[in-house]
Amino acid sequence: MKNKTIKVLAIVAAGFLISCSDSFLEMTPKSIISNDQLLTPENAEGMVVAAYAELGNDHYTAPNSLWPYADNTSGDSYKGGGGTGDIWEFNFMELFAFNTTDNPLVDQKWYRLYVGVGRANEALKVINQLSVEDYPEKTEREAEMRFLRAHHYFILKTMFKYIQWIDETVVGEAYGEVSNREFTDQELWNKIAAEFTFAADNLPETQSDKGRPNKFAAKAYLAKTKLYQAYEQGEDNSVTSINSSKLQEVVSLVDEVINSGQYALFADFGYNFLWSHDEGSTESVFSIQRSVDDGTPKGRLDWGNMLNYPMNPEYGCCWFHIPTQNLVNSFKTDGKGLPQFVTFNDSDVLEGADFYDNSFDVRLDHTVAIPGHPWKYDPNFIYQKDWARATHIYGHFSSLKENQSPDCACFQKVPPFMASSKNTDIIRFADVLLWKAEALIELGRQDEALPIINEIRQRAINSTAMLKMNDGTPSSNYKMDIYKPGENCDWTQDFARQALRWERRLELAMEGIRFYDLVRWGIAGDYINSYFEIEKSKREYLKDGHFTKGKHEYFAIPQNQIDFSKGLYQQNHGW
Secondary structure (H helix, E strand, O other), X not given: OOOOOOOOOOOOOOOOOOOOOOHXXXXXXOOXXXXXXXXXXXXXXXXXXXXXXXXXXXXXOXXXXXXXXXXXXXXXXXXXXXXXXXXXXXXXXXXXXXXXXXXXXXXXXXXXHHHHHHHHHHHHHHHOOOOOOOOOOHHHHHHHHHHHHHHHHHHHHHHHOOOOOOOOOOOHHHHHHOOOOOOOHHHHHHHHHHHHHXXXXXXXXXXOOOOOOOHHHHHHXXXXXXXXXXXXEOOOOOEEEEOHHHHHHHHHHHHHHHHOOOOXXXXXXXHHHOHHHOOOOOOEEEEEOOOOOOOOOOOOOOHHHOOOOOOOOOOOOOOEEEEOHHHHHHOEEXXXXXXXXXXOOXXXXXXXXXXXXXXXXXXXXXXXXXXXXXXXXXXXXXXXXHHOXXXXXXXXXXXXXXXXOXXXXXXXXXXXXXXXXXXXXXXXXXXXXXXXXXXHHHOOOHHHHHHHHHHHHHHHHOOOOOOEOOOOOEOOOEOOOOOOEOOOEOOOHHHHHHXXXXXXXXXXXXXXXXXXXXXXXXOHHHHHHHHHHHHOXXXXXXXHOOOOOOOOOOOOOOHHHHHHOOOOOOOOOOO
């Protein structure tokens, strides 16, 4: 846990090769540790910590921030870097047409997620064999491990749809007998929901250790699971129906989270993306805890986003995860201060006067680094076009949310890359509120969703204090308003649905979520192909992009995994 020193019990076996003969192979062991000796509360605690550690064991080739899998694939970000061949695997994900069943970085992500599942399972094997008398924390630790296991399975489910379910009861050769089609699509959602339900029933309402989920984090994740499950899919990944009872469960669960009184929107939207507001955050429902100067060589840094800093001397590398022109244009507002739902992409905003001649949603300058505007809220540190890398391919914007100031105590160079100890939010409260609004709209109760969406918009409207030039003028021309039925809009179900989906895009842009929204709503194919059709005229490399319905809603089951299973795993539809 962050800011705590936790000793993890480790058993180390060492051998020394002392001659060229193989007689050392016949040496009598000095001691043998039995299974019973491993079954101790101390060992259980160590394995629990190891399971938590896996949350932060990400790497830029398989980041837990999920940007390659959800921003890069949704029309919100370009891969970036030095060109299309720089981590070509992410480029293939972005274009879809060239993605294959043997993309090595898709396989790596699958593997890393199952490592997380495996660590939770190994901890549970020990926990389950201890008595409550010997291990008073037994039930709570079991709930924590089932929460973590469900977290990994949730990502696997949204990335791959059909996955093999392995829990702590599966041992030895039985691993090779578990099919990824043992459970149906809905049954897998039920399995994940059962994990979060157990966690919600057995976790305390508050935790003294940062990073451990509490009862309401589990209820929030359960609400997210129910929301995804509500959009029932056919074998071809199309949405066939929306389950109203699941949506009602989402509303009830989110109400419990709200009524806990533990969470609230930050006063300023930008606080979510500053390390200085990690401690005591009211908006973080569950996050990966990071650290620096914790006694280890490099700390528990955010390696998943370490490629995403720009190319100026204060950083130096590598300019990945670049906002698309389409995303930047989507922040434009109309004369009423509402999104330009239809016309936003008719013209491009690029630099200079473009950001004063048009009007914008305030969240633009919290999300996108724009030439001539302050970098990370510092009016004396201005983002320049030459901070970008391959401008002829990807334009000249940069991503802001995940990147931290070089002056931050959280920032550390890990040559040739950069990293920080800013926590990685898995769920923040604004997202939870928008789940409820979405469920209400789909239930035909859009009037109840209106104040939720307006609360989030009003917070954005109020978030201009840090968006100032050196002379005190606003960084861009901000013009936003809340939705006022009968005055600036007609709040029908169709309009409310459009407003909700737009709000999710702008509020959560570049946070590794967007693609999963598009798939859940059943609109990914048409949306992304329309994006390619227009954006390819601005970014020549996108001319080869194409999304195939019934296939690209999910990644292929990695061919390596099918081979390891000796053909037991079945490939996803369309692949």
